[in-house]
């Protein structure tokens with residue numbers, strides 16, 4: 407690996423040292439051994455860090471009950487895959503559950519290390535992988551959740567998303583070429599008009615654009631959030647056709663990042679910091695060199711010109727007589743029975759397929775007109791509504807203190823309860839997107855929300871209590887922009903009053 411920066415070993419951060427000692431991917435061959443000796447006997451750096459390379463997360467809040475982060479390219483799961491995931495969490499009783507994440511992904515809870523070898527065999531049988539899903543790896547690759555079924559779609563990106571994942575993970579086997587990036591990395595490929603993937607918050611985003619009448623992608627780079635800095639992605643000034651060039655360009659950008667990104671300070675190691683350091687022209691020419699051929703300059707404009715859709719409810723597909731139905735999953739939480747039920751619905755009414763959205767919801771595609779009425783009477787739709795109340799509908803939440811050691815507050819339950827209360831108290835004309843995140847790491851993306859709530863500790867009546875910093879102004883879809891913090895340190899028990907006022911003043915809500 408060549409490095410253009412001065413990187414004396416002494417300047418490497420703690421995580422770089424761990425990676426230099428032993429590649430994270432090496433634990434793949436030790437899983438049987440770990441299962442036998444038990445997690446308590448494992449070396450700390452394997453347990454707490456390297457296991458993340460295969461998607462296994464030690465959770466200090468629930469020691470011994472691991473989180474397993476899958477990869478679900480474009481958020482697409484077959485009913486067989488979903489059933490296997492359901493069986494995995496089912497065996498953990500009340501400890502077992504799953505969360506749909508804001509990267510169209512799924513995380514399983516309560517997993518025991520001794521079961522991992524068996525779990526991985528079963529995932530293999532249904533062609534699923536959790537490879538390279540955590541730490542300094544490329545996260546789940548997102549695409550439009552209605553790719554291939556959306557009447558207004560420009561490019562069906564499903565195959566491309568899968569190919570990029572296969573390149574990065576060596577078809578799920580693990581790929582040492584990309585297991586030691588300076589930091590995590592996000593890629594999104596949008597094929598529709600509504601920026602369903604939040605292109606602006608990805609390290610690489612492909613957005614549809616016409617060049618000389620040909621449809622392809624403009625490329626954006628460097629978008630990221632962190633506790634200290636948030637940046638929207640900026641143009642690479644490149645256009646690629648919707649073919650293997652997309653895969654090659656991802657490989658080229660990842661290689662430039664791997665070989666040149668900063669490895670001293672983890673606060674300054676995401677891709678945008680490298681772009682800042684090199685300047686866009688230099689960065690682009692290094693990428694071009696890796697790409698091995700001339701990069702075409704970007705098309706003048708992209709085709710993102712719609713407001714973002716949430717896909718909830720019954721929607722016509724581009725295929726005649728077929729519909730996709732978006733079900734609202736409150737704060738993305740699923741239990742084994744929910745997953746079995748969803749798999750069954752997809753088999754009985756659809757095409758044995760389920761899709762996940764970055765709003766933490768589920769879509770069942772390919773339901774015939776003639777079967778719709780029966781589908782809509784299914785009991786599961788009482789839990790996962792097709793026309794939820796305006797606040798519940800657009801609610802997003804990170805994990806919070808139930809499972810995450812970084813959390814400063816409990817998020818999911820509080821988010822749900824508060825949305826329910828406010829929906830009951832107020833008449834709200836349109837959905838308002840409220841995003842909860844348990845700490846400044848911003849996994850719940852408060853910066854893209856109409857109202858973002860970031861967990862913090864607040865002093866109230868001489869005591870430290872759970873509170874939030876409040877963000878506003880995030881805009882998604884066309885002309886996406888990031889919101890900013892407008893109010894710091896609101897105790898959670900005052901949130902009903904504060905949010906009620908904001909909803910009335912800024913979102914045309916009226917008391918019922």
Ligand code: HEM
Nearest residue numbers: 473507508509511545546631632805809810847848849851
């Ligand atoms: C130093 C910064 C960060 C740390 C330490 C961190 C840590 C974590 C942890 C521990 C989890 C799993 C929690 C659980 O469910 O048990 C998680 C999940 C997640 N985080 Fe972060 N996070 C950071 C920054 C971010 C940022 C900036 C984003 C993007 C806005 C983000 C997006 C996500 C997402 C989408 C998930 C769900 C898993 C997935 O789909 O990949 N995180 N993060």
Ligand code: SF4
Nearest residue numbers: 804810813844845849
């Ligand atoms: S935002 Fe904080 S609390 Fe929420 S999942 Fe990320 S690290 Fe955990």
